[in-house]
Amino acid sequence: xxxxxxxxxxxxxxxxxxxSPMKEHLNDQELRRREELAELRHMGVxxxxxxxxxxxxSSDILAQFADDNAEVFQDVAVAGRIMAVRRMGKASxxxxxxxxxxxxxxxxxxxxxxYEEFRLYDIGDIVGVRGFVFRTKMGxxxxxxxxxxxxxxxxxxxxxxxxxxxxxxxKMVHDALADKELRYRQRxxxxxxxxxxxxxxxxxxxxITAMRRFFDERGWLEVExxxxxxxxxxxxxxxxxxxxxxxxxxxxxxxxxxxxxxRLIVGGFEGVYEISKNFRNEGMDRTHNPEFTSMEIYVAYxxxxxxxxxxxxxxxxxxxxxxxxxxxxxxxxxxxxxAPYRRISMLGAIQERTxxxxxxxxxxxxxxxxxxxxxxxxxxxxxxxxxxxxxTETVQPHLIQPTFITDYPxxxxxxxxxxxxxxxxxxxxxxxxxGGEIANAFSELNDPVEQRRRLEEQAALRARGDDEAMVxxxxxxxxxxxxxxxxxxxxxxxxxxxxxxTEQVSIRDVLFFPQMKPDK
RNA sequence: GAUCCCGUAGCUCAGCUGGUAGAGCAUUUGACUUUUAAUCAAAGGGCCGUAGGUUCGAGUCCUACCGGGAUCACCA
Numbered sequence: 370x371x372x373x374x375x376x377x378x379x380x381x382x383x384x385x386x387x388x389s390p391m392k393e394h395l396n397d398q399e400l401r402r403r404e405e406l407a408e409l410r411h412m413g414v415x416x417x418x419x420x421x422x423x424x425x426x427s428s429d430i431l432a433q434f435a436d437d438n439a440e441v442f443q444d445v446a447v448a449g450r451i452m453a454v455r456r457m458g459k460a461s462x463x464x465x466x467x468x469x470x471x472x473x474x475x476x477x478x479x480x481x482x483x484y485e486e487f488r489l490y491d492i493g494d495i496v497g498v499r500g501f502v503f504r505t506k507m508g509x510x511x512x513x514x515x516x517x518x519x520x521x522x523x524x525x526x527x528x529x530x531x532x533x534x535x536x537x538x539x540k541m542v543h544d545a546l547a548d549k550e551l552r553y554r555q556r557x558x559x560x561x562x563x564x565x566x567x568x569x570x571x572x573x574x575x576x577i578t579a580m581r582r583f584f585d586e587r588g589w590l591e592v593e594x595x596x597x598x599x600x601x602x603x604x605x606x607x608x609x610x611x612x613x614x615x616x617x618x619x620x621x622x623x624x625x626x627x628x629x630x631x632r633l634i635v636g637g638f639e640g641v642y643e644i645s646k647n648f649r650n651e652g653m654d655r656t657h658n659p660e661f662t663s664m665e666i667y668v669a670y671x672x673x674x675x676x677x678x679x680x681x682x683x684x685x686x687x688x689x690x691x692x693x694x695x696x697x698x699x700x701x702x703x704x705x706x707x708a709p710y711r712r713i714s715m716l717g718a719i720q721e722r723t724x725x726x727x728x729x730x731x732x733x734x735x736x737x738x739x740x741x742x743x744x745x746x747x748x749x750x751x752x753x754x755x756x757x758x759x760x761t762e763t764v765q766p767h768l769i770q771p772t773f774i775t776d777y778p779x780x781x782x783x784x785x786x787x788x789x790x791x792x793x794x795x796x797x798x799x800x801x802x803x804g805g806e807i808a809n810a811f812s813e814l815n816d817p818v819e820q821r822r823r824l825e826e827q828a829a830l831r832a833r834g835d836d837e838a839m840v841x842x843x844x845x846x847x848x849x850x851x852x853x854x855x856x857x858x859x860x861x862x863x864x865x866x867x868x869x870x871t872e873q874v875s876i877r878d879v880l881f882f883p884q885m886k887p888d889k
Numbered sequence: 890g891a892u893c894c895c896g897u898a899g900c901u902c903a904g905c906u907g908g909u910a911g912a913g914c915a916u917u918u919g920a921c922u923u924u925u926a927a928u929c930a931a932a933g934g935g936c937c938g939u940a941g942g943u944u945c946g947a948g949u950c951c952u953a954c955c956g957g958g959a960u961c962a963c964c965a
């Protein structure tokens with residue numbers, strides 16, 4: 370027996386793990402586990418074997434086992450991470466956790482050849498168990514082990530959360546890993562210890578899968594376009610810059626897919642979509658991560674009216690597929706994604722909410738109304754942005770149920786087609802849900818002369834110091850000169866959609882690995 | 890970028906107007922062949938985020954910095 374009490378030397382704070390290959394100081398638990406590892410090897414046990422033929426998930430057994438069908442479960446093999454151990458001398462119970470949940474295992478010295486080995490196992494180790502299923506006298510469905518195999522010796526301790534129920538059946542969690550920084554930095558630990566957060570990410574995956582299926586069924590093609598771009602475009606945002614050594618040129622990480630996808634419509638595809646990471650070099654907060662996922666789709670021969678109907682179908686489909694209903698609970702609200710959604714123009718929505726008709730007003734008049742409404746304005750912004758500010762302050766927070774806001778000022782929408790009947794506006798809509806924007810779409814501007822003029826206006830803004838204004842992309846303009854058919858385009862912020870459908874208020878809770886400052 | 894709050898054992902946290910660092914769980918040793926927050930007995934474990942300062946004396950007070958969280962600003 371090793372004398373494990375002799376190790377009371379250096380300890381290391383749990384959160385200060387460095388990436389260096391050599392750990393300078395091991396705490397007592399880490400030292401002990403290394404000694405156990407050596408002892409296991411000395412006993413001839415391979416602590417890192419190659420495979421284990423498991424037959425069941427924990428949930429399969431718990432769902433299907435009944436006392437009168439016990440013979441069906443005479444020979445099961447389960448595997449997972451040890452999460453709790455109760456040793457009673459010559460017999461022990463422990464729980465293992467697999468992808469689907471937890472199940473209890475019972476081992477007895479009489480039944481297991483390597484019972485002695487078990488004293489060298491720890492919480493966190495991964496084991497395989499072969500045996501039969503039974504119900505303990507306390508009523509818990511349990512695997513009675515005939516064979517116990519170590520599959521992975523864990524060298525670093527994991528925080529142990531214990532869950533109990535009070536007399537009312539309310540679950541209480543003790544000693545959970547609650548520190549958000551640790552949870553984000555070591556998401557693998559978070560997933561082990563707070564296994565319910567897995568559900569958010571499973572749902573995220575299903576949302577994206579449902580979207581793909583919806584598009585694929587309609588014959589639209591999933592495509593990939595460059596992440597590294599010589600000229601960035603398609604949105605108003607600051608980019609990340611990187612450098613290609615062989616070409617000796619700076620490249621930008623994409624801020625949007627838009628301009629490349631439209632090139633593909635020029636090339637003859639009639640429906641293309643892309644689900645991809647975009648990168649914006651801006652602030653981080655509850656709703657912004659520097660890299661985020663968006664879905665953009667472009668369909669030829671359609672306009673934004675068609676696109677609104679498509680979005681209604683899409684979100685009805687996705688919510689039904691993923692949640693089984695179009696009614697989505699979010700906090701106190703129940704949001705209905707059943708079609709149709711309300712459609713109202715931006716100016717109409719402002720008039721409805723404030724009583725002010727902003728049609729045809731000049732900048733001075735708009736500023737007067739803004740200050741009357743208590744909306745603070747940057748003195749540099751023009752008429753279009755003033756309208757947007759008024760909208761954002763007075764209308765947007767009230768848009769809880771899905772609402773299409775249509776017909777945005779032309780200055781804010783350099784890639785959208787001018788409105789067919791409303792001067793100064795574009796055929797653009799955004800979909801607002803629960804006070805936030807989750808989709809943005811337009812009838813795409815395909816007049817190459819007008820597009821050039823609009824991009825040159827952006828360039829002028831840029832020259833005056835607006836570093837988010839767009840850059841003139843000559844190749845994109847050339848593509849438009851070749852000819853883009855009438856096209857409707859849509860972008861959906863996937864992370865925000867996932868937040869909405871998983872009842873999360875922080876983007877960090879729908880990203881496995883949110884951006885963090887480097888750990889020191 | 891601004892403001893506020895937080896940083897004490899592996900985890901969750903207590904530590905009052907400054908006076909020798911605490912609890913529960915986890916860990917170690919012993920007992921225990923149907924336990925389940927297992928139980929019972931004993932034990933080990935702290936650069937009190939970092940660096941200065943005030944003080945006879947700082948986990949506690951002051952300053953700066955680092956890290957985190959929240960709110961606001963920015964960001965379609």
